[in-house]
Amino acid sequence: MAIKERFQNPVINDTINLRLFSYNSNNRANFNSAVKVEIFFLDPTEITDANPRGKRLIETVLAANITLVETGQYQIGVNVLDPTYTEGKYLDVWHVDFEPNDTLETTTAEIENVFEIFPDLWYTTPLPIIYDFNFAFRPNKIRTGSKRFLVIDIIPNVPSSVDLNRYFENLAIVSPLRISIEQSDCNECIPAEKDLRLVVDCAAVEIRDKCKGYYFLDTTEIGLDLAIGLYNVWFTMEFGESTYISDTQQLQIFE
Numbered sequence: 001m002a003i004k005e006r007f008q009n010p011v012i013n014d015t016i017n018l019r020l021f022s023y024n025s026n027n028r029a030n031f032n033s034a035v036k037v038e039i040f041f042l043d044p045t046e047i048t049d050a051n052p053r054g055k056r057l058i059e060t061v062l063a064a065n066i067t068l069v070e071t072g073q074y075q076i077g078v079n080v081l082d083p084t085y086t087e088g089k090y091l092d093v094w095h096v097d098f099e100p101n102d103t104l105e106t107t108t109a110e111i112e113n114v115f116e117i118f119p120d121l122w123y124t125t126p127l128p129i130i131y132d133f134n135f136a137f138r139p140n141k142i143r144t145g146s147k148r149f150l151v152i153d154i155i156p157n158v159p160s161s162v163d164l165n166r167y168f169e170n171l172a173i174v175s176p177l178r179i180s181i182e183q184s185d186c187n188e189c190i191p192a193e194k195d196l197r198l199v200v201d202c203a204a205v206e207i208r209d210k211c212k213g214y215y216f217l218d219t220t221e222i223g224l225d226l227a228i229g230l231y232n233v234w235f236t237m238e239f240g241e242s243t244y245i246s247d248t249q250q251l252q253i254f255e
Contacts (some may be wrong), residue, residue, distance in 0.1 A: 002174070003077075005208040006092075006115040009173045016115060018092050018209070020074045028072030035095040035108055037061040037076055052220045054092065058084060080117055089116045121170050128241075131158040133172060135235045135246035144219050144227045144253050152177065152205060152213040152235060169211055173179050175239040177205040179212045181251065184230035203238060219253055228255050 005008045005017050018037070022029060039059040046054040059078070067075045074094075094111040101107045134155040142148055154177070157166030181200040199222055205213035219227050231253065235246040 004174065005206070006113070007173075007209045009121070009170060009210075010080060010115070011118055011120050012080055012085060012087070014080055016078045016080060017066045017206075018076050018078060018113070018115065019069075020094050020111065021112070022074070022096075023073045024098075028070075030068065030071060031074075032097045032100050033063065034066045034068075034074055035063055035097060037066060037095070039078060040091040041086070041094065042091065058090070072215045085117060087117050087119055089114065121174070123167055129171075129239070131156065131164075131168060133157060133168070133237060133244050133246075135237075135249075137233065137235075137249065137251075140216070140250065141254065142219060144255055147216070147220070148216045149207075150179070150217055150251075152179070152210045152215065154213070154237065170238070171239050172211045173208070175237045177208070178202045178207045178236040179205055179213075179215050180234050180236070181217075182232050184232050184250065193242045198246075199231065205235075222253070227253050229253060 001011065001013045001016045003017065006019070010016045010251070022031060038057060039061070040041075040055040041058050043054040043056045046056050048054075061076045061078070065076060069075050076091075076092075092113050092115065094113070095108050096111065097108050099107065134157050136153045136155065137150050139148065139150070142233045154163055154172040156172060158164050158168050179200055180198065180202050181195040183199065200217075203215070205215045207214040229252075231251040233251045234248045237244045
């Protein structure tokens with residue numbers, strides 16, 4: 001059905017991107033090796049004294065199928081197909097070697113993460129989807145030379161009905177999100193052509209956590225002659241037949 005991140009409320013037949021970020025002494029760093037990833041279902045019918053969480057092995061992803069996206073970022077894609085996967089909670093257990101092992105002693109570490117498979121999201125109404133979303137992001141002031149994640153908040157703008165709010169939050173969680181950044185007209189000596197002022201052109205915000213998105217902005221890639229100044233930032237989100245484009249907001253990069 002769709003490709004989603006672990007906290008984007010995946011359902012049966014989706015593909016889930018399970019990511020793992022690794023740091024060594026505050027810097028992104030690769031493991032010596034990523035050995036495998038085991039996927040366990042937390043099955044309430046299998047809870048015993050010896051297995052208090054009801055762990056049941058569903059799938060093992062071997063090293064050849066673990067992707068090193070970039071330094072310190074690993075990813076696997078899990079196809080959650082029926083009947084292997086069902087609704088419920090899961091563990092992805094990463095087996096990694098932090099350092100080369102020159103002895104017979106086992107140095108493989110196990111790193112546990114969680115994800116959940118949700119029921120399908122159905123909704124009926126006598127009207128089409130007529131409500132809206134608001135968008136906000138932070139920080140909106142960054143010093144040039146910085147490399148920071150922009151945190152994007154998606155806020156449903158609907159009447160105060162609890163069910164309606166919950167429904168639109170779920171729409172935001174599963175909907176693709178994109179970001180655009182352009183040099184503001186206030187900048188001096190910027191290109192007259194609008195398309196030449198685009199620093200980020202409708203880029204996908206891939207890292208998602210419920211109603212939040214995270215976009216990594218490296219101001220050093222903008223160029224020292226252009227980096228300082230004001231920028232227009234806006235967001236695009238699609239769901240069904242609707243496309244939501246946010247108001248333009250401002251980001252300042254200062255010296």
